[in-house]
Amino acid sequence: MVVLLVVGIAAYGFLIEPEWVEVTHLRIKCPVSAKALKGKIAVQISDLHLHEIGKRENRVLRIVREIQPDFIFLTGDYIPWRGHVGPALEFLSRLKAKVGIWGVMGDYDYSRSRESCLFCHEPGSGRFTKRHRVRFLRNSVEPVHLQDGDVWIGAVDEEGAQPFFSKKHPLPEELHPPGIILLHNPLGFDLIDPEQQVLVLAGDTHGGQVPLPSWLWALLGYEKVAKYGQGLFKKGKKEMYVSRGIGTSHLPLRILRRPEVVVIRFE
Numbered sequence: 001m002v003v004l005l006v007v008g009i010a011a012y013g014f015l016i017e018p019e020w021v022e023v024t025h026l027r028i029k030c031p032v033s034a035k036a037l038k039g040k041i042a043v044q045i046s047d048l049h050l051h052e053i054g055k056r057e058n059r060v061l062r063i064v065r066e067i068q069p070d071f072i073f074l075t076g077d078y079i080p081w082r083g084h085v086g087p088a089l090e091f092l093s094r095l096k097a098k099v100g101i102w103g104v105m106g107d108y109d110y111s112r113s114r115e116s117c118l119f120c121h122e123p124g125s126g127r128f129t130k131r132h133r134v135r136f137l138r139n140s141v142e143p144v145h146l147q148d149g150d151v152w153i154g155a156v157d158e159e160g161a162q163p164f165f166s167k168k169h170p171l172p173e174e175l176h177p178p179g180i181i182l183l184h185n186p187l188g189f190d191l192i193d194p195e196q197q198v199l200v201l202a203g204d205t206h207g208g209q210v211p212l213p214s215w216l217w218a219l220l221g222y223e224k225v226a227k228y229g230q231g232l233f234k235k236g237k238k239e240m241y242v243s244r245g246i247g248t249s250h251l252p253l254r255i256l257r258r259p260e261v262v263v264i265r266f267e
Contacts, residue, residue, distance in 0.1 A: 017254040026264045031197045034179020036149035037266040042071035044262035046203025047245025050087040072097040075203040076106025076184030085115045092132035101134045104155040106184040154178035186228035194236025207244035207257035
């Protein structure tokens with residue numbers, strides 16, 4: 001019986017749950033600096049780790065098409081470690097949003113340094129790519145002009161980078177505090193001023209892929225999973241949602257950590 005149970009759990013974890021995409025719905029109060037978002041819908045997609053566009057990825061694309069979001073926010077790791085960017089670029093080219101798509105790069109996306117440039121530029125050129133509609137941000141902030149005002153979107157794409165929207169590294173006077181900040185590694189949340197009302201979107205953890213206690217994740221050296229494994233976190237006025245992502249790393253295994261597309265409705 002024990003052997004059958006183990007085989008059953010393994011079959012479920014390797015064959016069923018990694019393909020079973022969940023749609024997670026959030027209602028978020030608009031940050032003070034982003035009131036123009038009220039009534040808008042955003043989708044967050046994270047950690048694709050794309051080898052190819054298969055049934056799971058096509059399911060994600062169908063979900064996004066059905067929602068017809070105003071915004072799409074991407075939080076990194078589009079390729080496997082030292083993988084090629086081709087499938088990821090094809091996936092990104094199929095994304096559409098009414099206002100626009102913004103993204104941040106993950107550590108895996110830099111694992112083939114020569115190819116990482118292709119996310120933003122044409123091959124062998126400094127011209128911005130026309131392959132997709134994603135605006136990739138790197139340790140920067142930019143405005144989005146909406147009918148009811150401007151929304152500022154910021155992004156930090158490297159673990160340990162000092163966000164210049166923290167108390168120690170304030171924004172230049174000509175820039176406004178971002179209403180939305182994109183991270184790959186959620187540990188960057190700790191560096192953001194807790195007095196800033198902001199929505200942070202992050203990924204990287206995959207929810208751990210399997211349910212282990214926080215102390216064990218910490219013992220294994222995965223502080224980000226131990227501290228911010230999945231879901232919504234609040235500290236002071238700032239809040240963060242950490243997505244379980246779409247793909248997997250190390251092992252193609254998920255148990256009680258379904259891949260997810262996050263749908264955010266701003267109120």
